Amino acid sequence: MKVAILGTRGIPNRYGGFERFAEELSQELSKRGYTVYVTSPAAHSCKELNANNIFTVNLRVPRFLTSNLATLYYDYISLKWAIRNNVDAVIECGHSFAPLLLFISASIRGKIITNPDGIEHKRKKWGWIAKSYLRFSEYFAFKLSAQLVCDNRALVQYYSTRYKRKLHYIPYGAHPLMQAPGRPDVLDMLHINEYYLLITRITPENNVETVLSYFAHSDQSCLVVGDLTSGYAKKIVGKYSHFRNIHFLGAIYDQQILNGLRFYCKAYIHGHSAGGTNPSLLEAMACGCFIIAHDNPFNRDILGEQGLYFNNIATLGNCISQFEKLNNVEVNRVKEQNIQAIERNFLWEKVALAYIDVIERLKK
Incomplete structure (x- = not known):
């Protein structure tokens, strides 16, 4: 057929x-x-x-x-x-x-x-x-x-x-990780051990600017993976690339590198808001990420209660503050539940x- x-x-x-x-x-x-x-x-x-x-x-x-x-x-x-x-x-x-x-x-x-x-x-x-x-x-x-x-x-x-x-x-x-991936070389080149991660198409409805506006006034590191050639992406890079804690890595399509970035991040931030399920959310869950997602019915349908939700700069800050207060047992429990959700449904x-x-x- x-x-x-x-x-x-x-x-x-x-x-x-x-x-x-x-x-x-x-x-x-x-x-x-x-x-x-x-x-x-x-x-x-x-x-x-x-x-x-x-x-x-x-x-x-x-x-x-x-x-x-x-x-x-x-x-x-x-x-x-x-x-x-x-x-x-x-x-x-x-x-x-x-x-x-x-x-x-x-x-x-x-x-x-x-x-x-x-x-x-x-x-x-x-x-x-x-x-x-x-x-x-x-x-x-x-x-x-x-x-x-x-x-x-x-x-x-x-x-x-x-x-x-x-x-x-x-x-x-998505494909659940069967074993821990190698640590990507880019993390050593940037001298980063702890970081928040976005893997996204850099468009307005994915709330990249909302996320970066928060990190521009934070001492936490944020890595952004996404194509930088569009007019909007160039505008975002021009506005935020001078912040030393914000790193634009450009487009990466190698799944091993992407899985390594997901696996070693503190938390994954998912800003998609225009509807539907984006594979990047599922792949973050499959890598055992703790996820902070934009608050809309589409993301909640997939992630459920196993994450935190934001809708503006202030609520994103609240989510990160709440996440930082969690102990390792609580964080690992949520990560494991996300992996189980992938194995069960996705x-x-x-x-x-x-x-x-x-x-x-x-x-x-």
């Missing part, structure tokens, strides 16, 4: 959550006999992958298009490729493609599984034109997709109330089996 995963920037992951999802799900599906195709815009660097029934499909996107137009064009040629190659199921990451479903047959729409991600039109990075389009595309995704998957129960509640459709809850996954193997169930429903 042929499955196409569309809407990401390709694999291996060099960008974010959907790419991590595509990377892991394609591997799990291939183990179970599926042939998986993952599209990638050719303008982005992506290794050729042709192993274990996983294939990357590099599609050329003209460089002269603006970012938003390039996304729409990429959506179009990706879906066109899937139709032309007669795949059996299409997993769409995001819903910006959805207006295209108006112009394709019901038999093709019957192959579409859409994961809408978070509530896209609420992200602070979008202007009013983009937000209007995202509301428009969200509507058609929920009206015309054969199956819909949400990675967070708070999203299921939001969307099922809004569109009166049956939705499937399938979270993302293994990639279970994620794949749930997606296979949805794929099989397309035949009915």
Whole structure:
């Protein structure tokens, strides 16, 4: 059976959550006999992958298009490729493609599984034109997709109330650490023993500035891992890089290094607020991190009571003060409970089996 995963920037992951999802799900599906195709815009660097029934499909996107137009064009040629190659199921990451479903047959729409991600039109990075389009595309995704998957129960509640459709809850996954990783060299180069950690895409809705505003007036060290090439990221670096306790490490995609940074941090700070489940939260839990998360129903759905929550600079300070007062027994108890939650609810193997169930429903 042929499955196409569309809407990401390709694999291996060099960008974010959907790419991590595509990377892991394609591997799990291939183990179970599926042939998986993952599209990638050719303008982005992506290794050729042709192993274990996983294939990357590099599609050329003209460089002269603006970012938003390039996304729409990429959506179009990706879906066109899937139709032309007669795949059996299409997993769409995001819903910006959805207006295209108006112009394709019901038999093709019957192959579409859409994961809408978070509530896209609420992200602070979008202007009013983009937000209007995202509301428009969200509507058609929920009206015309054969199956819909949400990675967070708070999203299921939001969307099922809004569109009166049956939705499937399938979270993302993570791999629990089997043994303690090596201490990353970067920590020795920075002469750091104790630090708080953020691994994030540096965008407004991920509350990076809120977090760094606190550390700018703290003597605690904070490490930030994330791509620094966007305009907003450059603004954040310019504003906070002169603080000696704030360290920008740039984008890191090596899982061993990332796991080492997570494992040795004092606590992991998760600022995502725009909805859905981000794999970085699950991966922090899988590494046994104590987590301080932005207070919203999406993060609470995953983390529950095994962490602390903030919504501004003052409450973040309260969380860190509260954390610093905990003894080792209390901290280790929470860390172990986070690992157990991953083993119980968020293994990639279970994620794949749930997606296979949805794929099989397309035949009915």
